[in-house]
Amino acid sequence: MVDDILAQITENLLKGETESVVTLTGQALTAGIEPLMIINQGLLPGMEIAGEKFSRGEFFLPHLLIAAKGMQEAMALLEPELSLRQETPEVLGTVVIGTVHGDIHEIGKSLVGTLLSVKGFQVHDLGVDVPGERFVEKVKETGADILGLSALLTTTMIGQREVIEALVEAGLRDRVKVLVGGAPVSQSWAEEIGADGYAEDATGAVQVAQDLLEGKS
Numbered sequence: 001m002v003d004d005i006l007a008q009i010t011e012n013l014l015k016g017e018t019e020s021v022v023t024l025t026g027q028a029l030t031a032g033i034e035p036l037m038i039i040n041q042g043l044l045p046g047m048e049i050a051g052e053k054f055s056r057g058e059f060f061l062p063h064l065l066i067a068a069k070g071m072q073e074a075m076a077l078l079e080p081e082l083s084l085r086q087e088t089p090e091v092l093g094t095v096v097i098g099t100v101h102g103d104i105h106e107i108g109k110s111l112v113g114t115l116l117s118v119k120g121f122q123v124h125d126l127g128v129d130v131p132g133e134r135f136v137e138k139v140k141e142t143g144a145d146i147l148g149l150s151a152l153l154t155t156t157m158i159g160q161r162e163v164i165e166a167l168v169e170a171g172l173r174d175r176v177k178v179l180v181g182g183a184p185v186s187q188s189w190a191e192e193i194g195a196d197g198y199a200e201d202a203t204g205a206v207q208v209a210q211d212l213l214e215g216k217s
């Protein structure tokens with residue numbers, strides 16, 4: 001039953017049946033399936049397959065857009081549920097997050113932001129295609145502990161390095177921990193550009209953010 005409903009979410013996401021994705025997500029919640037399980041085993045496999053089909057030329061841009069719409073509308077239903085499960089009432093730290101300049105991929109960055117706020121971080125989400133100076137301004141304004149930089153394209157990853165350089169120039173590099181992520185990003189890239197942390201997914205991002213604040217990494 002659980003596997004069935006999650007498989008149907010994946011299938012409908014790929015078929016571009018946004019309404020069904022939302023209905024099934026609601027049904028999954030009613031059936032008592034945890035929101036994170038719906039995300040990780042229902043929605044994300046759909047996005048993954050959509051990307052693979054795009055690489056093979058079986059899907060085109062409109063397919064990706066409609067799959068993204070399905071994921072985002074389902075997330076609108078899941079986010080309040082995730083907030084209800086917020087684990088710590090006190091603020092663990094302040095995070096500024098966004099997708100770097102030239103890159104409009106939104107979903108992964110938003111998921112990382114959502115899970116960080118569920119865990120107790122105060123999150124300022126700057127959105128997508130964010131110029132370096134905007135990150136710097138917001139870090140200064142909020143006194144952020146952590147800056148999260150997302151990049152989904154091999155051509156925009158370089159933007160992460162540019163933001164780090166801009167922080168150095170503004171004299172803020174020592175005041176904020178930089179956490180990088182996104183599909184083409186890796187631990188070695190993080191090290192190469194002088195970031196403080198890297199995580200492969202949103203759950204990992206929460207762990208690394210906590211470790212960074214506790215000074216473990």
Ligand code: B12
Binds near residue numbers: 048050067150154155
């Ligand atoms: C949906 C999608 C789109 C949508 C985005 C809609 C939206 N509102 O976000 C649209 C249609 C707009 C789009 C456009 C393009 N896309 Co696109 N897209 C995708 C797709 C299918 C899914 C991305 C996604 O949302 N995944 C789900 C989320 C949850 O996963 P995620 O983003 O990877 O995030 C997770 C981790 O990476 C990590 N993470 C992410 N950010 C951060 C940040 C931090 C701080 C941390 C710690 C972790 C972290 O945690 C997240 C949660 O687990 C991917 C394929 C893929 N498998 O990635 C291609 C993909 C990223 N796109 C690709 C391409 C080529 C493009 C276009 C250039 C296509 C074109 N010809 O125009 C444009 C670029 C537009 C631009 N300037 O940005 C390529 C990139 C290839 C490359 N290596 O550079 C991919 C890989 C598809 C492919 N296989 O070819 N895309």
